[in-house]
Amino acid sequence: MRVIHTIAELRQALAGQQRTAFVPTMGNLHEGHLSLVREAARRGGPVVVSIFVNRLQFLPHEDFDQYPRTLARDCELLAPAGCDIVFAPSESELYPEPQAYKVQPPAALADLLEGEFRPGFFTGVCTVVMKLFQIVQPAVAVFGQKDYQQLAVIRGMVRQFALPIEIVGHATVRADDGLALSSRNGYLQPAERVEAIALAQSLRQLAAGARDGAATLASIEAAAADSLRARGWVPDYLTLRRRSDLLPPTDAERLAGEPLVALGAARLGQTRLIDNLEL
Numbered sequence: 001m002r003v004i005h006t007i008a009e010l011r012q013a014l015a016g017q018q019r020t021a022f023v024p025t026m027g028n029l030h031e032g033h034l035s036l037v038r039e040a041a042r043r044g045g046p047v048v049v050s051i052f053v054n055r056l057q058f059l060p061h062e063d064f065d066q067y068p069r070t071l072a073r074d075c076e077l078l079a080p081a082g083c084d085i086v087f088a089p090s091e092s093e094l095y096p097e098p099q100a101y102k103v104q105p106p107a108a109l110a111d112l113l114e115g116e117f118r119p120g121f122f123t124g125v126c127t128v129v130m131k132l133f134q135i136v137q138p139a140v141a142v143f144g145q146k147d148y149q150q151l152a153v154i155r156g157m158v159r160q161f162a163l164p165i166e167i168v169g170h171a172t173v174r175a176d177d178g179l180a181l182s183s184r185n186g187y188l189q190p191a192e193r194v195e196a197i198a199l200a201q202s203l204r205q206l207a208a209g210a211r212d213g214a215a216t217l218a219s220i221e222a223a224a225a226d227s228l229r230a231r232g233w234v235p236d237y238l239t240l241r242r243r244s245d246l247l248p249p250t251d252a253e254r255l256a257g258e259p260l261v262a263l264g265a266a267r268l269g270q271t272r273l274i275d276n277l278e279l
């Protein structure tokens, strides 16, 4: 496995490759990331994993500075998972000048849910992912369903720009107690780590109420948020959405079996966690 820090060296290493599989990450890797890497390795071509904490997708008050940078340990985990090349550019390599050209996803998809609470987040994500796609030129890129809206936004970007890249969504990997693995779980204090499973539980509560004709969507969502609040969380959103466009279902759709997804984001102490559950 090679660790490469520059665009020029990466292009040289990949010259002539047709079937590169790519897994973009921000590092501080866990089993969730590694299962994306194994999925990429099953495709048969060279596997590139990028590690880059992308300043463009963080708001000024968010955890960009605090975000764990653990490259040496990440590399130890990546080699046995089937990674061939780790691409770990510096900030000045990826953004040698202020990134003035940006990829702006449509507000209808990107300004809700995560985008409502992290304005500009998906512009930052799309811009760096587009740039990484141009650099790596993969045939396949693997993303986690844990970041459900991100996967939808990337799929839309690839479709509308006619990028010749197959986007693979990989199931969320969870700890034994049901908590979705996430780099930010590392911020949790021991007691918070025990409590953290309540987020997945509240998604199950939403799912259980989803087809209840006696309740309104608003009352189902309010009950789930109230149970989290009662346990000391600060929910950003807990909501049932149509899988197709992440908009709220009408009651008729909800009761007629429209494919839905329960999505949640909430803060526990200093840590903001997200999760989702397809119904």
Ligand SMILES: Nc1ncnc2c1ncn2[C@@H]1O[C@H](COP(=O)(O)OP(=O)(O)OP(=O)(O)O)[C@@H](O)[C@H]1O
Pocket (backbone or CB within 6 Å): 024, 025, 026, 027, 032, 033, 036, 142, 143, 144, 145, 146, 147, 170, 171, 172, 173, 174, 180, 181, 182, 183, 184, 185
């Ligand atoms: N538990 C998981 N299961 C499957 N994929 C995951 C999981 N956690 C993260 N991923 C995916 O890994 C890729 C890189 O994500 P990222 O490096 O932001 O990790 P993260 O654990 O989600 O970090 P954070 O806690 O900062 O959100 C994304 O496609 C993301 O969806």
Ligand SMILES: CC(C)(CO)[C@@H](O)C(=O)[O-]
Pocket (backbone or CB within 6 Å): 024, 025, 026, 052, 054, 057, 125, 128, 129, 147, 150
């Ligand atoms: C896709 C990504 C690597 C872009 O910085 C990031 O949003 C992430 O880790 O999910």
Ligand code: BAL
Pocket (backbone or CB within 6 Å): 057, 147
């Ligand atoms: N896991 C998505 C990247 C972020 O939260 O910034």
